[in-house]
Amino acid sequence: MDHLEGADKTGDVWLGFDRRVRLEFHGSKISSDGGLLLFRELDEVLGLQDIAGGALRGTRTGRNRPHSLIGLLRQSVFGRLAGYDDVNDADRMALDPVMRQVVGGRAVDAKAASATSLQTRLIKIGARVVRHARAITFQLAEVAISGDLFHRILAAIHRLHAPPVTA
Secondary structure, eight states: OOSGGGBOTTSOEEOTTOTTEEEEEOTTOOOSOTTHHHHHHHHHHHTHHHHHHHHOOOOOOTTSOSSOHHHHHHHHHHHHHTTOOSGGGHHHHHHOHHHHHHHOGGGGTSOOOOOOOHHHHHTOOOEEEEEOSSOEEEEEOOSSSOHHHHHHHHHHHHHOOOOOOOO
């Protein structure tokens, strides 16, 4: 390791348990749900969400209204279509580039609706595996947590010490 916390000069992270494993952070460029774009186009042509949206009445007030009801409906329907059964995946879906486009409106430039979950943020991080001769690189999507936060968590882990062995 060239630097503390397992990071080298490029910001990539090497893990101590297997020196072949390298982590790279690539922002939210990766999505496993690209096929949703076809279904969103079908929805647009048939006008299904617009029909449903015409029957919805918004009752939310105050600052808890960043997304339209039609956007929330889209996120719910398309999330289930993609195999996400409930809101436990909402944090990841909120930053997924395909889901943001499918939801439309403010979500395209910001993020879709989310619900915070520790499991989603720290475990369910999308990764693409790239193998080279002696290295295994995981290209991680900076969706749920940033590369900087990941580095800080890794530094905290490295500061931990195993308990003393008692004989």
